[in-house]
Amino acid sequence: MHSTEQDWISTPLTADLVRGALELERTARGVLPHRLPARARAQCADGQLAMAESQPSGVRLVFRTRATAVELDTLPTKRAYVGAPPRPDGVYDLVVDGRLAGQGSVSGGDTLTIDMTTGTAENRPGPVGTLRFTGMPAGTKTVEIWLPHNETTELVALRTDALVEPAPAAGRKVWLHHGSSISHGSDAASPTTTWPALAAARGGVELINLGLGGGALLDPFTARVLRDTPADLISVKIGINVVNTDLMRLRAFAPAVHGFLDTVREGQPTVPLLVVSPILCPIHEDTPGPSAPDLSALSAGRLRFRAAGDPAERASGKLTLRVIRDELARIVEERAAEDPNLHHLDGRALYGEADSAELPLPDALHPDAATHRRIGERFARLAFTAGGPLAGSDL
Template sequence: MLTIPITPALLRGALELEQTARGVLPHRLPAWARAQCPDPQLAMAESQPSGVRIAFRSRATAIEVDTVPTRYVYVGVPARPPGKYDLHIDGRLAGQASAENADTVILDMATGGVTKQQGEISTLRFTDLPDRDKTIEIWLPYNETTEIVALRTNASVEPILGLGRKIWLHHGSSISQGSNTDSPSASWPALAAAQGGVELVNLGLSGSALLDPFVARIVRDTPADLISLKIGINLVNTDLMRLRAFTPAVHGFLDTIRDGKPTTPILLVSPLYCPIHEDRPGPGAFDLNALAMGKIAFRATGNPDERAAGKLTLAVIREELRRVARQRMANDPHLHYLDGLSLYGPADFLDLPLPDALHPDAAAHRRIGQRFAAFAFANGGPLCLR
């Protein structure tokens, strides 16, 4: 087996690689941005490599990846299944694996206590691969911070250059990051990218799609041919701002992007359907009754009467985003709008309900991805550059 150095040329979807004591840690936000917001939720989300994959061409029939993921465990709640690594050969799923060991962060919701335990290195093995030159991609878990310790193959590898595909940069919430789909290449953005034939850079940040100025600058400065921005749910469930602040924040976010990308197509997407926050403001919270039964679910804690004072709900955000988009599109022919209810609406909730009252399951991710691709990437669609 040949030991292959992990370099930026072999990583797609990561904006930065951090050298660690054990290997390299892919980041989806650069260090300067992380320094501006030392929020633990954001730190966790951006270090979980949604959309990040090790990619190369090789005749290798055997591949080994040494890795150390970080998993989060809630006291009193059954541990979630370990994250998956998806092996794709020439664009098709050809294998899956999970790390046996991991660093563990134990969270006690009753006391607020946090305990960290260091785990051992795990080795993932993919064998009996086709003996021919092929494109190999190993998608890293969307829900586990992942240190890559080593990569070994039984044949030489070459970075993938000149794919000729357009780069699609997407920013959104935990649903865009992948919660709660089956595996990293089965998140709705990954599925939409595959259907649309585009190269994905996923800035879906769990709990952290909050119109942060540093994110707007990252979107502005990161190479991308196509951009989509899914805005809403985190602003409600964090109860971060009122309508008075929301409208200029959306304008400022878009203005910053346009400073560097004046003609790049941008698709502004309003929230998917989520009954607990449609007309009830945040903040969101864990459902303690569900936790008592060993399940994770969420609820809204705000008072609907507070909408009159400017508190945000999903219905309020959809209406305002539609108004802002219509206003800006009068002078920006490259800005487009998509109502999130057309991706997942009330009828979809009846058919494919949200298991934890907040995040879609794998089947709903597939539906959302297919609908987004059919709208955005089809001939004549807002993100079609054919």
């Protein structure tokens, strides 16, 4: 039963309550968290990037309160793919004093229908919905509401049954991470179980996730965002999107990586910086992109991808994951001679041949929930523990 209006205290949705977003856009109904600032968004008209950066992976509301009940009105954007089964509603995770205390979803919202065979999309507007959590423990506590990592979410209103105040900074190191849809969260079970969120929790660091589905393409504007966003630790996971979009050849790739790293270093010259190569992806290990939907699977109601390139095209400079791993290892080794805080991690240490045999990628590109957990645990161990490239003296 919905409580009466006077039982609730409304709190404005301001930047001091939101973490993990780089900008809040004022909209007609509320605020829309963005993971790329307006200047970066203005430099690329790609609809896929616009969708990805507005999906709030790693974005959460964080506040202190004595409230035992909270309501959050949101306007989600649901995605639907022509010919594929309906996607489940995005999941919100409630975390109280560092522990998962509840989960929920919001129905309604806008619907973006995507036709992967034609590359077209159609948006249908829908109503605002309400997320409600009750029965939170009494007493003052830190409450986090993690927004769905894969569902654009406009924040409309926040109501509680006690006053809310911004939570003070926890004093943890800020980890800024950029990568592809795998870092974005792909098919993780919920926003706190994407591999970067799991790794951040294990590493005791504050996450800013710039994992952008389809958007880890060495774009100069992304490098400038990494350059200009204050951080204590930075990682960039490069490779799969360059291959599966068939974006560039070997001649362009190495200078683009150098330029990307040069730009980051302009603003963050001594911050520990970890370059991570692609996890194992069998369809693109030796076969160039682009990736294309497997139409036979789509006709059976399953979303699956295939490599549409020809292995013979490697001779003309087309990129595969093996080529990219070798290039990244070489580039980092060369640069590290003058940049002792630059490090390299082979992505197959996070997910390799044995993992692929045990936990194959369901759609041939993206890890599932169990694999996100494995990657997150391994990254935390390899990167954040003592002696790791992102380990600080106080971690």
